[in-house]
């Protein structure tokens with residue numbers, strides 16, 4: 191028997207981490223990554239906040255909680271051995287009032303249950319020592335939360351995977367997938383490829399690809415754009431590390447935060463507005479087919495009926511720099527609209543179920559010879575090497 195042929199659709203950090211894992215396992219396997227863009231990490235992986243989440247928020251025992259903690263360990267080690275920037279600048283989650291403080295104490299308990307090292311509640315004075323320009327009545331401090339450049343990490347993972355024998359092909363869009371008892375046939379670019387197993391890590395297109403392979407249609411990806419500003423260079427001293435609000439428990443998004451980047455810049459954002467195309471990075475990026483598909487999904491309509499007020503508020507913040515600034519100024523009162531410069535946006539692939547619920551945990555499904563990652567929102571970049579380990583175990587150990 192020849193080597194087992196494993197195909198991976200998607201050259202974001204999850205697909206590439208999986209190729210890296212399989213190639214490094216020393217199994218008799220031939221792994222091929224198929225990425226439609228001319229380069230890796232062009233979508234979510236290259237357009238995020240760059241935060242190595244420590245695992246504060248996730249329900250203990252969930253895939254997110256487990257794979258995030260394991261992912262941090264693997265990622266930190268990978269960055270250390272490859273000389274990649276990994277800056278443990280620390281994070282504060284700031285409560286503005288007593289209601290938020292109650293929620294923050296719940297997050298503290300989760301963080302402890304998830305085994306996050308060093309987390310503790312700090313009062314107003316200690317918050318001021320950590321972050322002199324930030325106001326709040328108390329905060330949760332996570333000293334080991336870090337930042338990296340996930341695009342850079344992806345390229346290093348790919349280089350190592352290629353050196354270990356993986357084939358990484360860019361500029362190759364997968365258009366059709368069919369499977370039977372003996373294999374999986376994939377039409378990609380102008381080629382017809384044959385694999386023994388296929389893993390779909392297609393980010394914003396993952397639901398469409400999964401349906402092509404015979405997986406069920408529920409959940410669907412709804413694209414939520416996250417827009418960022420960055421602090422003008424002279425104002426970067428307003429924060430030392432990462433400053434987050436207490437998240438609204440009804441949403442999977444963490445709220446506009448201030449994030450230090452490995453290059454010294456400071457991002458402010460992201461908000462969350464419906465993107466009018468799967469890869470709709472600006473309001474003018476409209477694809478009628480994508481939008482019609484979103485609007486036709488009963489899950490989207492149910493979600494919109496429940497959350498339209500928040501949606502309206504987010505759109506106002508998107509259209510007005512002053513409104514965006516007001517959200518951040520609640521934490522950093524010295525911030526002025528003139529301090530904010532437009533920065534690049536990202537689009538999140540958020541799975542929404544038919545009943546209108548936003549899928550919270552990572553979701554990975556298997557149907558015959560095809561595994562599909564149906565929901566890999568934040569912290570999937572942090573967790574990518576652990577997600578890879580998890581899937582590789584499925585593929586090779588049954």
Ligand SMILES: Cc1cc2nc3c(=O)[nH]c(=O)nc-3n(C[C@H](O)[C@H](O)[C@H](O)COP(=O)(O)OP(=O)(O)OC[C@H]3O[C@@H](n4cnc5c(N)ncnc54)[C@H](O)[C@@H]3O)c2cc1C
Nearest residue numbers: 200202203204226234235238239241364393416536570572
């Ligand atoms: C605004 C924003 C902020 C975030 N902040 C953080 C953070 O701070 N920390 C964190 O851990 N996570 C964060 N995330 C989440 C994180 O970026 C994603 O969870 C992670 O990048 C998902 O990786 P992926 O490989 O699954 O998807 P992607 O990076 O989107 O990669 C999917 C790839 O599949 C390719 N593809 C799609 N269809 C096809 C096809 N038909 N043929 C071939 N290729 C195809 C795409 O071109 C793409 O390159 C954030 C996300 C966003 C959008």
